[in-house]
Amino acid sequence: MKRIVVLGGGESGAGAAVLAKKQGFDVFLSDLSAIKPEYKSLLDQYEIQWEEKQHTENLILNADEVIKSPGIPEKAPLVKKLHELGTSVISEIEFAGRYTKAKMICITGSNGKTTTTMLVYHILKNAGLKVGLAGNVGQSLALQVATDTFDYYVVELSSFQLDGMTEFKADIAILLNITPDHLDRYEYNFQNYVDSKFRITQNQTEEDSFIFWENDPVIKAELAKRKIQSTMYPFSIERSERTKAFIEQDELIIKTLKTLFTMPTTDLALQGMHNTYNSMAAGLAASIVNVRKESIRQSLQDFQGVEHRLEYVATVKNIRFVNDSKATNVNSCWYALQSMKTPVVLILGGTDKGNDYSEIEELVKANVKALIFMGLDNSPLHKFFDGKIERIVDVQSMEDAVKEAYGLAESGDTVLLSPCCASFDLFKNYEDRGQQFKSCVRNL
Template sequence: MSNKHQDMNPLEQNTTSFNTKRLVVLGAGESGVGAAILAQKHGFDVFVSDFGAIADHYKAELTAFNIPFEENQHTEDLILNATEVVKSPGIPDKAPIIKKLLEKNIPILSEIEFAGRYTKAKTICITGSNGKTTTTLLTYHILKKAGLNVGLAGNIGKSFAKQVAQENFDYYVLEISSFMLDNMYQFKADIAILLNITPDHLDRYNYEMRNYVNSKFRIAQNQTQEDHFIYCADDPETEAVIADFAIKAQIHPFSIKKEVANGAFASGQTITFNLNHSDKLTMSFSDLALQGSHNVYNSMASGIAAKILDLRNATIRESMGDFKNIEHRLEHVAKISGITFINDSKATNVNSTWYALESVNTDVVLIMGGVDKGNDYSMIKDLVKQKVKAIVCLGKDNKAIHDAFEDDVEVIVNTFSAREAVEVAYHLAKKGSTVLLSPACASFDLFKNYEDRGNQFKAAVREL
């Protein structure tokens, strides 16, 4: 990608020569270890530092590559002498070590930015507050089924940097969070997809929505007229500001509310893909493996990317029909005594919970709660009034949920473990209803991550 980079970040003026430089990696998870392996391959003096404990399999990997590392601390003498730093997207700018790096004008990059220097592969980059994992996996599925030599990376799967170091893919489908985008400067997406923008992670953006919006639009930075920008024309936040960003790429909107040119739109129960210079493709909603209006949007975005790459209509149609969605996203767990249990643990913001409630057509006992990231629950109040008969809170501090819904729901119960939440929900639910775990919050108060929360939920359901 190096031949495509533009507009260097001012902090990166000292990075014109990359070899024999000291690269410090903060955070020894999948992305950090991958960045360290790639850096070592390209001759950097590499050091990895994690303020917490490093998982045994990552320690073994670093040891195998003779990459020095530390855990449970950040030794400043070993970090503040870096030429550049690749940081985990989970580390906020207010962390003391980040503040010190910024004071010393040491460039801080994302793993995506760093890895992008060392590959000429075409990139399809997907961001959005909701739906990006599903859309990323669907896009990857379509490309793979079409026979393309394609890798899957970013917020999902194996590290992008590690794959660049060890594989030789022609294409990468990358799920990219706003935290990754914040430390990307010269990287360019060949095809960029912006699914939607709803309030999320506002605690990382000084509770300013515009800061978060600006972060999401970085997906289109550095794009040229040869590139492609795919976006939802029905998303109010995107539509309100898109003109402000003077996007140079070819623009492809998608909508279920109106007919659009050079993109995709729905009429009745039919999607039409009508990109310039390609055969028109029509598909019925019923042909899609992913159901629900939010998944129509996800399918449109993936389909446009596939059409840009001139994949055959038959391949696109077949791929969209046989795709299987991911674990922890509206995952059917079991039906017990006529009660359906759905695991949507990946719903870590209110808008995701809105989608989940919108897709369920029965009465709901909703399990929600956790670490509130500045949530505005007003967007789901109408759906809660219509569908939710009881709320089971799963978290240490549930005051915001009680305050938001005490006038809308007869029963709100506090629980402090997945097993307790499932048992309470089971007793509150009636035959024909749905127990839905869709927390609208992060999981870190009671669980390691959303996967752990979802797995504990599923285990508890199976013990009923």
């Protein structure tokens, strides 16, 4: 009997273990950290052997195949050992893809992928299609393949997930944009990260679709070097002869061989330039799977945004508080600052992944009246911003960050949490950071 070992006991790992068990494999799951109670009970329910807070090597190195959580880097000693033994190490998504005939709509990009994923799912679900939501959002793809039958999956893919995929194919691939992120995982070589993102097109044939932002300089340069097999659906604000979604006279227009769809941009639920791109990409995907125009229009109008992404929290004494905790890279913060219509008090900081803050420098100088650095080590932020902004305050907790921001802001200003950094120095994750921000604001 083939032995499958799963490394990591979170959402993706537990789901992969259940699918492997249901496919009749000998399954063992191992996690260096503690496993959450809900995943333990899921593993127990399917009588899957597991261990936590350790990796017992003789139970792992005898695997025929290993399914690795995307959070575990390739450089981890155990992963290196597995590679040396020639053991196949794959991702949960790669594994799940083997056991379903459902159509895969996969979304990646440095920014906007969660919003676009949720939006595509919203459109397809409202149109009455049997659709699952998976990847970085929703339930694990493997668990849904094991326990459900869907015709479509909308899957958000990070570069880490794409790294572990070789045979998997997206029927519809969406690449929103590429800006530097996670360079600590890619030897600080931007091209490695770019290659990783382009894996979303691997194994595609002309029967498949590739939706991408036509004016992204990085994507443009890559397309000149690569031979993409799939049918291309570029989107852009300005129309070129190949553009399939664009804006003309304040109308969003989608024009493919099968469809001519138009709607006023003022009717879109998601406002702001970056969100217009997200709506174009989602509208194209829905058109390709033949969702009715009326249904697309309705869904683009009534979509509720994503928590922790430019989420309005409250107004206190005419000061608006906006939670953008999901902005874990500099480009996300750039989008947030660009969408602000008032002076801003900006809360930055956390675990710096080798960030280059020059991308937001002009916007900070133009719109930001005070900076609050919230992290255990704020030296990279000081190094860049000292002398450029008059008021800079250091804090070590969310409560202090909100108090200081409230004190520095004046009537009509916005306090924006858009940290540019990962959250692991002071918080469990970006959700925890965003929740703490919201509760501190509500306690003002």
